Amino acid sequence: MLDAADGYVTEDGRQIGGVVMEMKNITLRFGGVVAIKDISFDIREGEIRAIIGPNGAGKSSMLNVISGFYVPQEGEVWFHGAPRPQMRPYEVARQGIARTFQNIALFEGMSVLDNVMTGRLNYMKTNIFQQALWKGKAEAEETENREAVEKIIDFLEIQHIRKTPVSRLPYGLKKRVELARALAAEPKLLLLDEPMAGMNVEEKEDMSRFVLDVNDEFGTTIALIEHDMGVVMDLSDRVVVMDYGRKIGDGTPDEVRNNQEVIDAYLGVSHD
Amino acid sequence: MAQTQSGAEGTHSLPALLHRNAAQFGDAPAYREKEFGIWQCWSWAETSAEVRSLALGFLEVGVEKGDHIAVIGRNRPAHYWAMVAAQMVGAVPVPLYQDAVAEEMAYVMEHCGAKYVVCGDQEQVDKVIEIQENLSQIKHILYTDKRGMRKYDHSQMNALEDIMADGNAGHARFDAELDKRISEITYDDTCVMLYTSGTTGKPKGVVLSNRNVIESAKNSADFDHLKRDEDILSYLPMAWVGDFIFSIGQAYWCGFCVNCPESAETMMTDLREIGPTYFFAPPRVFETQLTNVMIRMEDAGKLKQRMFHHFMAHAKRVGGLLLDGKPVGFGDRLKYALGNMLVYGPLKDTLGYGRFRVGYTAGEAIGPEIFDFYRSLGINLKQLYGQTEATVFITVQPDGEVRADTVGVPAPDVELKIDDTGEIYYRSPGVFVEYFKNPDSTASTKDAEGWVATGDAGFIEEGSGHLRIIDRAKDVGKMADGSMFAPKYVENKLKFYPDILEVVLFGNGKDRCVAFINIDLTAVGNWAERNNIAYGSYQELTANPRVLETIKSHVEEVNKSVAADEMLSGCQVHRFVVLHKELDADDGEITRTRKVRRGFVEDKYADIIAALYDGSSSVSTTTEVTYEDGRKGSISATLEIVDAPVVAVAQHKVAAE
Numbered sequence: 001m002l003d004a005a006d007g008y009v010t011e012d013g014r015q016i017g018g019v020v021m022e023m024k025n026i027t028l029r030f031g032g033v034v035a036i037k038d039i040s041f042d043i044r045e046g047e048i049r050a051i052i053g054p055n056g057a058g059k060s061s062m063l064n065v066i067s068g069f070y071v072p073q074e075g076e077v078w079f080h081g082a083p084r085p086q087m088r089p090y091e092v093a094r095q096g097i098a099r100t101f102q103n104i105a106l107f108e109g110m111s112v113l114d115n116v117m118t119g120r121l122n123y124m125k126t127n128i129f130q131q132a133l134w135k136g137k138a139e140a141e142e143t144e145n146r147e148a149v150e151k152i153i154d155f156l157e158i159q160h161i162r163k164t165p166v167s168r169l170p171y172g173l174k175k176r177v178e179l180a181r182a183l184a185a186e187p188k189l190l191l192l193d194e195p196m197a198g199m200n201v202e203e204k205e206d207m208s209r210f211v212l213d214v215n216d217e218f219g220t221t222i223a224l225i226e227h228d229m230g231v232v233m234d235l236s237d238r239v240v241v242m243d244y245g246r247k248i249g250d251g252t253p254d255e256v257r258n259n260q261e262v263i264d265a266y267l268g269v270s271h272d
Numbered sequence: 273m274a275q276t277q278s279g280a281e282g283t284h285s286l287p288a289l290l291h292r293n294a295a296q297f298g299d300a301p302a303y304r305e306k307e308f309g310i311w312q313c314w315s316w317a318e319t320s321a322e323v324r325s326l327a328l329g330f331l332e333v334g335v336e337k338g339d340h341i342a343v344i345g346r347n348r349p350a351h352y353w354a355m356v357a358a359q360m361v362g363a364v365p366v367p368l369y370q371d372a373v374a375e376e377m378a379y380v381m382e383h384c385g386a387k388y389v390v391c392g393d394q395e396q397v398d399k400v401i402e403i404q405e406n407l408s409q410i411k412h413i414l415y416t417d418k419r420g421m422r423k424y425d426h427s428q429m430n431a432l433e434d435i436m437a438d439g440n441a442g443h444a445r446f447d448a449e450l451d452k453r454i455s456e457i458t459y460d461d462t463c464v465m466l467y468t469s470g471t472t473g474k475p476k477g478v479v480l481s482n483r484n485v486i487e488s489a490k491n492s493a494d495f496d497h498l499k500r501d502e503d504i505l506s507y508l509p510m511a512w513v514g515d516f517i518f519s520i521g522q523a524y525w526c527g528f529c530v531n532c533p534e535s536a537e538t539m540m541t542d543l544r545e546i547g548p549t550y551f552f553a554p555p556r557v558f559e560t561q562l563t564n565v566m567i568r569m570e571d572a573g574k575l576k577q578r579m580f581h582h583f584m585a586h587a588k589r590v591g592g593l594l595l596d597g598k599p600v601g602f603g604d605r606l607k608y609a610l611g612n613m614l615v616y617g618p619l620k621d622t623l624g625y626g627r628f629r630v631g632y633t634a635g636e637a638i639g640p641e642i643f644d645f646y647r648s649l650g651i652n653l654k655q656l657y658g659q660t661e662a663t664v665f666i667t668v669q670p671d672g673e674v675r676a677d678t679v680g681v682p683a684p685d686v687e688l689k690i691d692d693t694g695e696i697y698y699r700s701p702g703v704f705v706e707y708f709k710n711p712d713s714t715a716s717t718k719d720a721e722g723w724v725a726t727g728d729a730g731f732i733e734e735g736s737g738h739l740r741i742i743d744r745a746k747d748v749g750k751m752a753d754g755s756m757f758a759p760k761y762v763e764n765k766l767k768f769y770p771d772i773l774e775v776v777l778f779g780n781g782k783d784r785c786v787a788f789i790n791i792d793l794t795a796v797g798n799w800a801e802r803n804n805i806a807y808g809s810y811q812e813l814t815a816n817p818r819v820l821e822t823i824k825s826h827v828e829e830v831n832k833s834v835a836a837d838e839m840l841s842g843c844q845v846h847r848f849v850v851l852h853k854e855l856d857a858d859d860g861e862i863t864r865t866r867k868v869r870r871g872f873v874e875d876k877y878a879d880i881i882a883a884l885y886d887g888s889s890s891v892s893t894t895t896e897v898t899y900e901d902g903r904k905g906s907i908s909a910t911l912e913i914v915d916a917p918v919v920a921v922a923q924h925k926v927a928a929e
Contacts, residue, residue: 012423150308155419160537162309213420 328439345392
């Protein structure tokens with residue numbers, strides 16, 4: 001099912017497209033520590049791709065390689081069919097990649113609306129002086145971007161906290177605001193670092209629904225890291241399993257679930 | 273005006289009124305809805321066009337005359353339009369409570385035999401699909417919000433806007449048929465069918481005709497001089513008769529603007545932004561707002577607190593009199609004006625009542641203290657007494673004759689009588705046609721002459737001619753010693769305390785009264801926070817000794833005030849428990865309009881009531897709960913039973929002598 005060069009059809013009938021991003025033999029070292037060892041996998045257009053593994057397996061490092069924040073010592077990241085050069089964060093954003101963070105990185109003192117507006121930065125062309133004067137071009141631009149932001153606020157059902165400072169929100173809502181900010185950038189590839197961490201069951205269910213809806217509604221390709229196996233298996237189309245920096249499994253949730261190496265990594269094996 | 277007016281001309285149906293409004297003042301705003309952070313507006317002309325395309329769309333999917341179309345969703349213009357469009361094609365709209373769980377909805381759907389369902393969003397569609405497995409009658413599902421709907425099987429499903437487009441595209445084919453159907457509507461055709469929430473038994477479908485709705489709307493609008501420039505906020509359940517009369521009946525009759533909030537959570541913000549001139553709310557809304565005001569005042573600075581309490585005391589004394597146009601001294605007027613500048617005005621603005629011209633509370637009796645609070649601020653809040661079966665209006669309070677303890681004089685064209693047992697009967701143009709498919713209940717409620725039994729006990733006050741409601745006729749009872757038992761009276765007194773959300777009093781036929789109390793999580797939670805009291809759950813908070821202590825002091829105060837009333841001094845609360853869960857409509861303990869189902873609660877918690885009477889100091893109990901998605905679970909708890917100090921009645925008699 002995965003061999004077709006230009007995609008596959010998921011269980012629920014979605015057409016997954018060609019390769020968007022490909023990791024080719026990535027190795028990442030911090031001094032003597034090997035965080036990622038010779039890992040290769042791809043992310044296809046329109047799919048929800050999960051990276052799972054026990055603590056310290058190198059998941060977050062992997063996400064940072066994908067986002068271009070870490071540059072691997074060996075191997076190449078191919079994006080849209082060509083090797084990707086080293087980039088500054090804003091260049092990554094301009095390529096249509098947005099992310100959320102494991103420990104929320106919002107502007108705590110700003111309102112939800114303002115936070116989400118920052119996600120539109122790449123779509124603002126006026127300079128600081130025009131914005132200070134505001135009338136004219138800057139005003140039109142803000143109206144246009146506000147409209148895009150309001151659609152996302154509506155989509156994620158956070159109208160009631162539009163004007164609330166982020167610092168006053170509970171954890172689950174902050175996570176949702178972070179997702180909103182990432183979506184405001186209208187990304188082609190959305191990276192989610194443990195979107196469900198620390199949430200209660202209800203919040204997890206809500207978040208899962210939003211992740212699925214984002215994928216369904218905007219056709220966004222999503223790569224996510226997650227601890228909660230139940231969530232991962234329900235959400236994702238394909239899963240990469242990492243352990244001690246190595247890739248030990250890759251495939252559909254069912255394939256991964258029945259992979260002996262994965263079972264060993266998660267449940268542990270006796271060494272006698 | 274020779275023969276019966278019908279069809280598109282005249283004022284004898286909602287489509288006709290829509291036509292009139294669009295022709296006479298097409299540019300005036302008819303609907304507003306906040307979406308994407310801004311108020312979107314539709315004029316009467318635009319509304320007329322939208323409703324017509326929707327009606328064409330209904331014809332396109334095959335709606336026949338006499339079909340029932342269920343509407344399930346929050347207050348949105350599209351849902352109101354769907355109801356009027358349904359009338360245009362000769363169908364009967366049946367709005368349902370959107371928070372009902374699937375099995376509850378299944379009963380109503382089966383009973384009315386709805387072939388078409390208009391759903392607000394995916395959540396409602398899912399419920400209907402669940403019902404559909406056992407109910408093959410449903411032919412077509414329509415939905416407003418497209419979100420998440422892409423993957424559904426659309427062979428029997430469409431977005432509302434898609435059928436509107438289809439209807440418009442095919443208008444050449446349907447125009448003649450639609451005009452014919454509109455012209456066939458008569459004054460006595462069914463306008464809407466509303467299900468009563470029913471504090472006992474299964475819901476009943478109340479059939480209201482165009483005559484019922486339009487006559488009631490006309491009379492009540494004249495009574496309060498409602499005009500075209502009113503603004504109302506529509507946030508109450510669409511399945512409730514009140515919302516139908518205010519947001520459709522009166523809105524179409526007067527041609528005023530209906531404003532729909534962005535979501536249920538933003539209602540308070542939206543209320544403030546709109547500042548309705550005409551407002552309607554059940555007591556619960558006013559109670560919640562008052563609770564919030566009190567909480568926020570407790571968090572306010574010392575100066576603000578003192579100013580607030582000082583001027584509120586003054587308002588309590590003269591505010592109500594000023595509103596009623598009674599004589600008030602010059603000094604008091606001056607001080608009130610100052611208070612208005614410093615306290616009342618800003619407070620009203622914060623609450624969203626800055627433009628409030630006239631408003632009603634109904635559905636349940638309101639605590640007199642709560643009522644007076646709003647009136648003293650200069651908010652012309654009045655009471656009315658009504659029922660679904662009466663198309664709302666039975667009695668209303670005229671301006672200048674507003675009191676907390678009566679519900680006013682008979683509304684225009686309403687006749688009233690009280691029978692020997694004290695039960696109230698009425699006859700009016702608003703009297704319902706029948707209960708759908710239930711001739712027995714129709715016959716037992718409405719007699720051949722058109723008199724309808726309300727099920728409430730009351731009396732007409734000598735002199736003023738105002739009606740006073742004692743309680744639900746079946747709830748009023750006698751204590752063992754023969755004195756009167758009227759639970760609502762005591763419950764309302766207790767509910768004035770911001771910490772107390774709900775109270776159920778028991779004692780009919782017993783020698784003393786006991787009570788269940790629900791704490792208000794917002795108020796008590798806030799108090800706990802300020803007092804560094806940690807709690808993990810609602811249940812834990814209810815069992816906190818300091819919470820029980822506070823509630824006990826409230827009960828004590830209420831007992832004192834109850835003892836002062838000679839007729840009801842037997843109703844003092846001797847013992848009470850603070851329940852470990854909130855009474856919930858999903859569990860059937862209260863109705864969707866938040867009225868306590870006494871009998872049900874009494875049966876469900878029989879073990880706790882027994883413990884309240886047998887003198888034990890605590891009771892262990894397990895309670896079944898229903899989650900929002902319909903799953904069941906259970907919670908168990910050990911509840912402490914608190915003895916409340918009562919005022920000896922004998923002492924009271926001595927004092928009275």
